[in-house]
Amino acid sequence: xxxxxxxxxxxxxxxxxxxxxxxxxxxxxxxxxxxxxxxxxxxxxxxxxxxxxxxxxxxxxxxxxxxxxxxxxxxxxxxxxxxxxxxxxxxxxxxxxxxxxxxxxxxxxxxxxxxxxxxxxxxxxxxxxxxxxxxxxxxxxxxxxxxxxxxxxxxxxxxxxxxxxxxxxxxxxxxxxxxxxxxxxxxxxxxxxxxxxxxxxxxxxxxxxxxxxxxxxxxxxxxxxxxxxx
Numbered sequence: 606x607x608x609x610x611x612x613x614x615x616x617x618x619x620x621x622x623x624x625x626x627x628x629x630x631x632x633x634x635x636x637x638x639x640x641x642x643x644x645x646x647x648x649x650x651x652x653x654x655x656x657x658x659x660x661x662x663x664x665x666x667x668x669x670x671x672x673x674x675x676x677x678x679x680x681x682x683x684x685x686x687x688x689x690x691x692x693x694x695x696x697x698x699x700x701x702x703x704x705x706x707x708x709x710x711x712x713x714x715x716x717x718x719x720x721x722x723x724x725x726x727x728x729x730x731x732x733x734x735x736x737x738x739x740x741x742x743x744x745x746x747x748x749x750x751x752x753x754x755x756x757x758x759x760x761x762x763x764x765x766x767x768x769x770x771x772x773x774x775x776x777x778x779x780x781x782x783x784x785x786x787x788x789x790x791x792x793x794x795x796x797x798x799x800x801x802x803x804x805x806x807x808x809x810x811x812x813x814x815x816x817x818x819x820x821x822x823x824x825x826x827x828x829x830x831x832x833x834x835x
Contacts (some may be wrong), residue, residue, distance in 0.1 A: 727802075
């Protein structure tokens with residue numbers, strides 16, 4: 606019962622994190638003040654997320670590392686670093702939520718970091734979700750699974766197009782200090798566009814998960830064949 610309750614809480618936290626992420630990446634929807642407070646909420650929920658998943662940290666230096674485990678650990682580590690730098694740089698520019706943190710990092714540097722690392726956080730969070738999607742969809746069977754993958758792929762194509770169109774590559778490579786925001790598009794559509802891009806990166810994570818799991822199977826088969834011949 607306790608495990609079931611814990612899993613439900615984890616799913617709720619994950620859902621809240623996803624919603625917060627979509628709105629945080631839509632500054633033109635939230636505005637300055639709400640953006641800052643959503644960022645604080647995101648930080649709190651992320652801390653809760655890591656507390657609920659603390660067993661992962663306890664197992665980092667234990668057991669054998671498969672290709673899949675290496676990939677998951679790398680993505681999680683990069684995501685954690687990107688999120689930490691996003692939060693720190695954001696607080697260093699805060700004028701509402703935590704104004705006492707203003708100037709902790711040079712505002713010029715903080716602005717550049719916040720723009721780049723917020724999108725890196727977005728990318729790694731999408732990949733992180735995708736790498737755990739197999740567990741979320743394992744109960745799907747037959748046509749339902751095929752339809753789900755087809756819809757995911759279709760939305761991902763749109764997400765890739767939006768990602769390339771938006772100029773995010775310039776942000777994550779530190780080539781721009783300011784984001785060019787679209788204030789003409791309907792607010793709900795901007796959230797949907799962010800969702801499409803997130804699904805694109807989730808699909809990358811899912812494919813990466815499948816490839817690394819396949820590598821594990823190949824290694825196991827090779828070992829079995831070797832032992833069988835000896």
